[in-house]
Amino acid sequence: MSRKQVATAIVAVGLAALGASVASSSPNKGAAAGGKLEVFSWWTSGSENAALQQLFKATKQANPEIQIVNAAVAGGAGTNAKQVLATRLGGGDIPETWQTHPGGELADYVAQGVLEPLDSLYAVNGWRKTVPAALIKSMTYNGHIYAVLVNTHRANVVWYNKALFKRAGVTLGPSTTWAKLAGVATSLKGKGITPLCLGDKDIWTAGQLLEEMIVGQVGASGWTGLLNGSVKWSSPQVAAVVGHFNTALGWTNSDHKSQDWAGAVGLLASGKCAMNVMGDWAYGELKVKWKQVDGKDFGYTIIGNPSTFVTVGDAFVVGKGSKNPAAAQAWAKAIMSPQAQLAFNRLKGSAPVRSDVNVSSYGPYQRGAAKVLAKGVKVPSLIHGQASVKASVGQAYSDAVTLLEANHDAGKFGTAMDAAIAAGK
Amino acid sequence: MSALATTSRRVARRRRKAPPAHVRHGRHARRWQFALLILMVPFFAAPFYVMITAAFKTPAHADVLTMWQLPHPLSFDGIREAWSKLSPNFVNSVIMVVPATVISSLIGSFNGYLLSKFTFRLSNLMFTLMLVGMFIPYQSILIPMVKFLQFVGLYGTIPGLILVHVVYGIPITTLIFRNYYVSIPRALVEAASIDGAGIVRTYRSVILPVSIPGFVVAGIFQFTNIWNDFLFGLVVIPNPTIQPVTAALNNLSGTQTVNWNVVMAGALIAALPTGLAYLGLGRFFVQGLTSGSVK
Amino acid sequence: MPDAVTTPRVVACRQRRRRRRVPQAALLLAPSFLIVSIFVYVFIAYTVGVALSSNWKPGKADFSTTDPLYANFDALINNGRFQADLRNTVVFTLFFLTLSVVAGFFLAVLVHNLLWARGFFRGLFLLPYALSFIATGVVWRWLFNPESGINLLLRTSGVSSAYQHLTGHALQPDWTSSPVVVGDVSSLLERIIPGGHIIQVQLGIPLALVAVVLAASWQLMGFAMAMFLAGLASIPEDVREASMIDGASGPRYYVSVVIPLLRPFALTTVVILTHVALKMFDLIYAMSGSGIGFATDMPGIFVYETMFKALQYNIGAAASLVMLVLVTLVVVPYLARRGPQETA
Structure with a gap:
């Protein structure tokens, strides 16, 4: 390791420590963060990008000083993004936050030691009470919780x-x-x-x-x-x-x-x-691209028990050793707000993970899905990388x-x- | 550029004056040959027809079910959206691809000259070892590459991306020039050396002037490859505002929703510089060797 | 090479000079040799470390090795998918090279002999090369859709019914959707080679690859044509006329005069297209994915999915090394044996 790298590493560790201390104190006071926030996702186009912009909006509202860098990479159902992210983690250039699936993929990041645990954020904001336990469990490793979910799609429709x-x-x-x-x-x-x-x-x-x-x-x-x-x-x-x-x-x-x-x-x-x-991402495709009317042109049913919900969620994590950990914490907090979840999922076509979000403004399909997510039995989708x-x-x-x-x-x-x-x- | 243009005109004139002898014979054979070429046209043109019509369709109409239909209603939304997303990154690609192409071709030319005109002990081994570079799997060397670029302080910069493209271009350009220079008699190089010229001066005064066609072949190959690459662009430059245009092109299709009219329009727009390069330089690309070869 | 100025004195002088210059030439080649070596061999050394590791991860570079050391390679050899990929890459490369080089040569001859519209045809055949594989992959997927692609054209144009009338068989190719593997020799190999029992796939020609070969050749045939056009243009007119006088005409002229003269160009083309074939990834990923039973899967797709979807970096690195070694064994000795004198 060169001297420069060692120096960088020391600075990074120092910043991380500083950031962690700032972060652990900030959620209570709700102090706004500033600086650059790099958000790494695989949402680049159409409704998914429009939904992502809602998360940016919510973050900017709570933290006007934050500058968001949208580092999205499309392709291969997220695999291209994971490829680019892997090289960045390998080179120690860690983004503040990135998209992942709760399940094996999240566990892999935890094992690499590149994630900050979010226990204090969950405790301070009382998210353990509003997010269904099965979903919390899918993000918990070695007793710590490592991600926030912005949505959950239903796969078994x-x-x-x-x-x-x-x-x-x-x-x-x-x-x-x-x-x-x-x-x-x-x-x-x-x-x-x-x-x-x-x-x-x-x-x-x-x-x-x-x-x-x-x-x-x-x-x-x-x-x-x-x-x-x-x-x-x-x-x-x-x-x-x-x-x-x-x-x-x-x-x-x-x-x-x-x-x-x-x-x-x-x-x-x-x-x-x-x-x-x-999965119910098809709902948006039917309505927006094909101008179909829910209940008139198309219907839907569930194979087996109708209260079984096969989950496909999108999560964001906080990178350990990024340049601006405070902004990453602010991001996690902002995208978990009921307003952000409501606005995001309206465009994404999925259900908010918080059971306390008022979804009465959604269409009938989404209202139903949100209800089953809150009350029904949740099992993870294996093919979509959600299983532990x-x-x-x-x-x-x-x-x-x-x-x-x-x-x-x-x-x-x-x-x-x-x-x-x-x-x- | 102007040197290229003059040569082009000279070549064009020579062509017009004297069609190849075999063309003058066999009017019958020529008709058959022309018919064969015409038969190839649908195979080459069909994908273009599909792409171009799709680019001017509405999202629901730009679909496999309606792929043969003409755009109706005609929609410019795809072109507009593709352009608005691609245009900020066009400049990045240009300032990356031009130096990368020129430098890698120059190095390849010099290497090709050394390897074809001076066979020394180990020269074949060195050439072989360099050629392996053509075949290395990029996916598995990305992390050491990023670490190397961080070490030399070029990670996240366009010069860093240029460096990567130059180095991975050297094996192919060296191969192209080595095989190209084979047609230049060694006696020419040796005559210069008897006159007292050193290796580098001989290259400059004897080899470089007859290399323009080789540069066009290698240059167009490199230009196309570097222009179309997006993996290195994404990995070397994390900042989306200085990424090459292909990174933006890749992002035109979403992870869950894809509007093919935008993707097709984007692919056509992104291919314009390369396509224009072919049309502008096609004559050299193809007829270069006669004008440059030493008789 | 016959040379008018080859007198003994000059030869001696030339040899002296060459001897003196040899180290200098090596020295001048050294910088690019060095940087390429770093980018190739140092990086590959890193990849070897990953391939031998039991649990290397990007964020946690743990190089502790597996026990036994070859465990990841062993897993790979016994992986049916990787076996299918090796089969596919051999079949694809052979067909793609043959089609692109042969058709590229014929196109070059035809275009070269044109008196007019040469620029149009040259441009048309070369243009596909400019396009991004991601988009052309989608277009070819549409064209090879058995319902609404080329098959629809064949049906509506009456070609299908004419074909059925003539042969009694329907003309409805499945293209990339075909699961058929013809010419399977795996059971034969299992019997005759020791350790043949590890073969889990049908070793034959997957018909689905035909469509992939056509699409890839569409995109690169123009490049092969351009190389040959350059070669054809380099043949001096007097060579043609001399062979005419010798009585070589038409096909014989091409076989005995043109093809030997084009050999260095063919060699460059073959090497470049081989490199393209082995890295073929985006086009097939967008066009047909892995296909039924991995009929169109490629090592590139395998490495990509193993590393970044299955997160098994060690297995993916091992797969990419196996590919590199196989290519190096096949292609590089062939090139190295051909000194510049031979290709002259």
Whole structure:
């Protein structure tokens, strides 16, 4: 290490210590922070960028002296951003705050020792009372909490085209089962309608379809068991769902392998196929891009227990050793404010994580989702990196689904996943 | 630049005066050849048709389902949004790509000259070791690279990015020039050396004047590669305001929502400088060697 | 090379001079050799450290090694996905190189022989090279969409029905959606080579790669054409006329005169395109992703996802080193053997 680097390191540690002391005292008094605040995310365009701007606005309102540097990097569902962030962490150039998923990814940052624990922020602001315990748990490692969540999307939603359902004379209630879905699919096919929209050029969409089918079948406790290894992926009940998944692949649009998730939503909106299993980011796509009316043009249902909420949350952390730790703390505080959460989630289409936010100004879908998030059973999405397993398990799951699409072999899939869970503990 | 332009005109004149002999023969064969070229046009033009029409469509219309349709209604929103997001970073790319291209081509030319005209012990080994640099996986060397740039104080700066592009360009430019200089007789170099010129002076007075075509080949290759890179741009320069235009281009597509009209418009806008470079220099790129080669 | 001024005295003098200059030339090459060495070998040494480590992370550079030392490489060899990637990269590189170089050569000849519109065709064939892979990947994904892409054109233009009429088979290629691997030799290999049982993938040609090869060649064929055009232009007119007098005409002229003269250009093109093929990432990532059963997956995608999605930096680094070593073994000795004299 050169002398310069040592000097930089000393200064950084000094600043961090200073920042920590400032931060630990500031939340009570609500003293405003100033200086540069670099926010590292993968939200760059359209509604996600508009939503991000709401977080900036809230931070600026509480801290007029702060200058925000928006260091967003798109691509690869956040993977490009993680790549750039990794080199910055490697070089010791640590941003004040960055976006991450609660779960294996967050745990990885904790293990690297690059995050500040946020226990005092949570204590001072009483967030433990307003954020659902399951979500708090997903951000807690070694007894400390390391992130704030700005939103939670629901992954386990089935969207359907009402006009096509009407043509086939089928309906779905607020929840459904595999048997009911299979019946609906048969009726749709009888009318020459492609039952299922899929765009799995990126494998995560097929992974999500299977995930929500499994959660719907085995329930929240079964899913938790699968993630912690107490239930086997090679068990007959999972094998049965994998069999259903293989059947469901036969219901899809023939170009599913060259469509992405948004393409599949487009197919649903334009009546080329009838149902799509997708997170509720599809809601914004249906409403804004395709000008569809909730309840008139499209409907939605849940596979299995309707009060089970498969979570996909976006979290922000406070980097340890950044140049302006006080600003990072101010950011975390500002984006957790009820106003910021309300404004952000209105544009993002997700539910605020605080259960004390008044969502009566939202549309019916979002109101419902927020209610289930506050009261229902929350389980983490594996394919979206929310589960408290190593990130490599999520990758192993994607890889297993990629192979499953080629060989349709439930046995091999189960064995691969059991091995991945065992290795990822 | 003006030297290039004069050579271009000279080449153009020579071409017009004397079409190649084989062209003068075989009118029949020529018709067949022309028909073959025409057959290739759809293959090359179809993706451009899709891109250009999509750039002028509304977001919902710029979609795979309607990819063959003409833009209706015609929308300039994509072009407008792409331009507003790309334009602040255009200048960064220009002040980065020009020096990086020129310096790496110059170094490659000098190396190519040394390696093709002076085979010394270890020269092949040194060349081989440098060539490996072409194939190194960029993803896994990013962290030591950042550490090196921090060590020399160039991290986060455009000169730092230029340095990275120059160094990783050296293997390819060296290869291009080494193979290019092979067509220049060694006797020419040796004649200069008998006249008492040193290695560097021989390079300046004998080699450099006949290298313009090589520079055009290497230059266009480097220009395209460096202009289109965004990984190094993002990693070397964290500050979004001085990142190259491709970083902004990458950010046109969101993580969850993508408006393809904006992405296609952005890709076309970002490709303009490179495309114009081809059109302007295409003649040299392609016919360069005759004008420069020593007969 | 025949040389009019090669008298014994000159030769002696030349040799003396060359001997004196050798160290000087080496010295002049040294600076760029040094900086490239830092950027290549020092950085690779770091990567080797990562690849051998048990748990290296960007924020916590822990270089303590695995036990046994080769554990990460062992995991890699037994990874079916990585095996598929190696298969794909070999198939892709061979087809892509062949198509781009051969078609690039023919395009160059055709364009070179044009009397007019030369600039138009040259520009058209070269322009794809200017575009960002991210956007062209999406366009090709649309074009190879089995419902609304090229297939729709084939259907509406009547080509599909004409083809069906003639052959009895439907003309509806699956393009990137195809899961088919033809010419599988894995079971044969498993029987004949020791340790062949670790092969988990079908070793053949994934048909989905055909579409990827077409897209990549579309983008780089123009570059190959340009290299060959430069080469064709460098052939003096008198060579052509001399061979005409010798009775070589048409194809024979190209086979016996042109192709040998273009060899240095072909070599440069092949090396550059190989380097492009091995780094092929953005285009395929945007176009087809990993494909059904990893039919279009590439080592670049594997390294990217293993490092930054699965956060297994050590395995990703090991994969990139395996790729580097394989390339170095195949490409570099070939280049090194060819001194500048041979290519002259």
